[in-house]
Amino acid sequence: xxxxxxxxxxxxxxxxxxxxxxxxxxxxxxxxxxxxxxxxxxxxxxxxxxxxxxxxxxxxxxxxxxxxxxxxxxxxxxxxxxxxxxxxxxxxxxxxxxxxx
Amino acid sequence: xxxxxxxxxxxxxxxxxxxxxxxxxxxxxxxxxxxxxxxxxxxxxxxxxxxxxxxxxxxxxxxxxxxxxxxxxxxxxxxxxxxxxxxxxxxxxxxxxxxxxxxxxxxxxxxxxxxxxxxxxxxxxxxxxxxxxxxxxxxxxxxxxxxxxxxxxxxxxxxxxxxxxxxxxxxxxxxxxxxxxxxxxxxxxxxxxxxxxxxxxxxxxxxxxxxxxxxxxxxxxxxxxxxxxxxxxxxxxxxxxxxxxxxxxxxxxxxxxxxxxxxxxxxxxxxxxxxxxxxxxxxxxxx
Numbered sequence: 001x002x003x004x005x006x007x008x009x010x011x012x013x014x015x016x017x018x019x020x021x022x023x024x025x026x027x028x029x030x031x032x033x034x035x036x037x038x039x040x041x042x043x044x045x046x047x048x049x050x051x052x053x054x055x056x057x058x059x060x061x062x063x064x065x066x067x068x069x070x071x072x073x074x075x076x077x078x079x080x081x082x083x084x085x086x087x088x089x090x091x092x093x094x095x096x097x098x099x100x101x
Numbered sequence: 102x103x104x105x106x107x108x109x110x111x112x113x114x115x116x117x118x119x120x121x122x123x124x125x126x127x128x129x130x131x132x133x134x135x136x137x138x139x140x141x142x143x144x145x146x147x148x149x150x151x152x153x154x155x156x157x158x159x160x161x162x163x164x165x166x167x168x169x170x171x172x173x174x175x176x177x178x179x180x181x182x183x184x185x186x187x188x189x190x191x192x193x194x195x196x197x198x199x200x201x202x203x204x205x206x207x208x209x210x211x212x213x214x215x216x217x218x219x220x221x222x223x224x225x226x227x228x229x230x231x232x233x234x235x236x237x238x239x240x241x242x243x244x245x246x247x248x249x250x251x252x253x254x255x256x257x258x259x260x261x262x263x264x265x266x267x268x269x270x271x272x273x274x275x276x277x278x279x280x281x282x283x284x285x286x287x288x289x290x291x292x293x294x295x296x297x298x299x300x301x302x303x304x305x306x307x308x309x310x311x312x313x314x315x316x317x318x319x320x321x322x323x324x325x326x327x328x329x330x331x332x333x334x335x336x337x338x339x340x341x342x343x344x345x346x347x348x349x350x351x352x353x354x355x356x357x358x359x360x361x362x363x364x365x366x367x368x369x370x371x372x373x374x375x376x377x378x379x380x381x382x383x384x385x386x387x388x
Contacts, residue, residue: 045364047356048297080297087294095292098303100138100145 022071027062030074034058037081046088051080133281135274135374138288142375146323150311159327159382161320165311169318173386182259182332182384185252185339189260192253197242203257206238215258215265215381219370220273221280228283228366231258232343249360250347255330255339255384262330262383270327270381272374287371290364291322296353302368317388324376326369328385335388342369 034055041047058073146158153164163170193211196202204210208217218231229237235257236246247253274280294301305314306322313319317335329342340348343360346368350357358364 042356045358046295049351049354049356050297052356084297087299091293091295095289095294095301098292098301098307099288100141100307 022067024062024067027058027067027070027074030071030078031055031058031062034074034078034081037078037085041081041084041088044085044088046084046091048080048084051077051084054080133285135281135284139375139377143323143378145307146310146321150321156380158321159324159376159379161325161328161385161387162311162318164321166318169388176386180332180384181334181386182330182339185256185259185330185332186263186384188252189256189258189263192257193260197239197244199242201242203235203238206234206241211261212264213268215262215383216268216271217273219366219373221275221277221283221370223275223277223280226279227363228287228370230342230361230366230369231261232341233361233366249341249343251341252339254343255341258330258341259339259384262381265381266383267380269378270324270373270376272370272377274374283367283370284374286364287367287369290368291371296350296355298353300353302349320387322372324379324382326372327376327379328382328387330383331385331387333387339384 034051038047038051038055041051054073054077058070058077061067061073062070143155146153147155150158150165157164160170160173163173193203204212208214215231218234219228221227222229232249232254235254236249239246247257274284291302294304303322305319306325310319310321326342329345330339331345332339336344343365346365347357347360
């Protein structure tokens, strides 16, 4: 029992940083990363509509002060943008497999 | 020892001969050859759908489904694009403020020429579509250009297509590396997957024509532009080629390009060229 209590406290303290609410700085960092990836996708002319709408969702949530939701949406937008960049890159050669010859 | 050496020499020689025989084919496959591409493209559809008459591919989903075809034939007695045709005819004949008309901008007064569009303009070094040529005509005569995705452009192209009905598509690729590059770029665009749905144009219109995607029957890519512009019941109105490309992109969750972007002009060039010989059937009507 004596040993369990400090261990439980240690565990709680260890989890605490991941459970804390996102703040404006978190959102700004996540949004900047998402925006940069989205810009790259657009320059490749492979932007997805869902990247654009998810970025808009992030901004709207941040404007309303909900930084948890805003940060999560920005991270999702970044993931979508990165997936579209991967698509653009892989399709540079992959399209040939579809070609009728 | 001598036998092993002879065996090794034989194997190396055989490998070299095999390499020499196969390498020209590899080079040939990568070299742009629009004539071979068009032949392969048409053969693919002719073999996939041996019961469809070749000239019927331009009727899109109706060539794939007998029930739909019968409904469409009945609808053609009072076609839904008729109002656009009348409007287009009137617009075409109405002089601009400077007294000139569209007829002054086109060969043969713009009548019966749809089958020659798009063409490669060697002066500009780019593909010129009919929609683009119409807006350039307007601008050259002091008029504001029309939207590429709205009714006015659809009406004008509907009338021009109607005067060309039955004429075989006749797209030329001049002896100009830029024209060949435009064709290749259009081909690449056609086969490239895009959007969150990871679809290419070919994913629907080569791999799955005749199949349903939700409630719609997919049209074959062969001759798909011969019927443009189209009245779509889904849109409750007319749609230009530009509108079709933009909508296709959106449906795959890809951000569409601006109408008449180089890529769209090039894909129109590619799709029209591979449909050479098939009749113009526009304006069309689709569910």
